Amino acid sequence: MxxxxxxxxxxxxxxxxxxxxxxxxxxxxxxxxxxxxxxxxxxxxxxxxxxxxxxxxxxxxxxxxxxxxxxxxxxxxxxxxxxxxxxxxxxxxxxxxxxxxxxxxxxxxxxxxxxxxxxxxEPSGTFPLSASFSNLLPKEFVLGNLSGDVTRTGNVNNQNTTDAYNFSLGSFEGVNIKLNGLSTDADIRLIRDLNNNRIVDAGEEIARSTNGGITSELISNINQSGNYFLQVTEFSGATNYNVTFDHFTTTFA
Ligand SMILES: [Ca+2]
Ligand SMILES: [Ca+2]
Ligand SMILES: [Ca+2]
Ligand SMILES: [Ca+2]
Structure with a gap:
């Protein structure tokens, strides 16, 4: 050892x-x-x-x-x-x-x-009351290149505060991402790991959705081709969730 x-x-x-x-x-x-x-x-x-x-x-x-x-x-x-x-x-x-x-x-x-x-x-649930996302990017759930709608279910809790989904968009493709089915507060964040070091660096966060309570989260109209990570993160306790990747086509590359 x-x-x-x-x-x-x-x-x-x-x-x-x-x-x-x-x-x-x-x-x-x-x-x-x-x-x-x-x-x-x-x-x-x-x-x-x-x-x-x-x-x-x-x-x-x-x-x-x-x-x-x-x-x-x-x-x-x-x-x-x-x-x-x-x-x-x-x-x-x-x-x-x-x-x-x-x-x-x-x-x-x-x-x-x-x-x-x-x-x-810093964990969530203490001041400042903002979501606490991991700054690491493991490919926990690999969705590959999206070619249609994808829905996954999961659970975040104190022993698993974050789930990371890896996917890519090709040319003429876009996605809306929705998180719902919550029983406590959870949040989402979208990352492009531009330097491919599997760490969230300055400028690599594309969007986040951090509504309070059990309100659904939405990141809409992502339409640039490339590789992405979506993080689903516990904010105030254990909850199941549904995350939906609503795929659409665009008229531009
Ligand atoms: Ca010991
Ligand atoms: Ca292993
Ligand atoms: Ca990076
Ligand atoms: Ca939330």
Missing amino acids: ALFNLGTLGSTPVVKNNFNLNPSELTDVFQFKITSGKNINLSLTDISPGDNADIRLFKDANLNGVLDNFDRKVGLVSNQGSNHDDAINFKTSPGTFFVEVSPVNLASSGDLSYDLALSAT
Whole structure:
């Protein structure tokens, strides 16, 4: 096991690119602390083809500074198959945490590579009362190029504060995006990751819809071709949701 201590994690993403797992180094553990209540965001991307790694998040529950079997009794896991991205978004109280990256299977080369990004953003529900979106962009739900209307259902809660949908529009295509079916407040934000670093940088937010209560959200008339991420984010507690991508055609490219 390799252990990396990241110190105090804040909202600025910490990026660990091109890290490797292999039979002699099967697990990487990243240790960090947060000093007030935060949303911990983890994004495991660019897993090498043919490989599969998962991420687990544990709190140092017995406060001894070490990841041990006591801490492992409670944790969160993201275990998508193949080399699909893995993501965890956890609203939690202060403490020391451990992120464990471990392989499910190693390709014949026996050498798995991955990128990991971590951030701790301000949670919603406290002042200022604005939505708290993750600044990481895992491809959690891959819709591909939209060619017709798509509706997906999901749930956001304190153990999964954000869902990220990845889609693209071709020439002569557009989309209206609606979030409804809410039982508590949730919000949406649309991103174009122009520098393709899987992090939300200045100027990459296209639109957001952050109505209060259980009012539906709408981002309408998106009509530029390209790749997009839509984030669905908890604002005030657990809720199911329906997100609809209403596809239309345009007369211009
Ligand atoms: Ca411990
Ligand atoms: Ca996985
Ligand atoms: Ca970016
Ligand atoms: Ca809302």
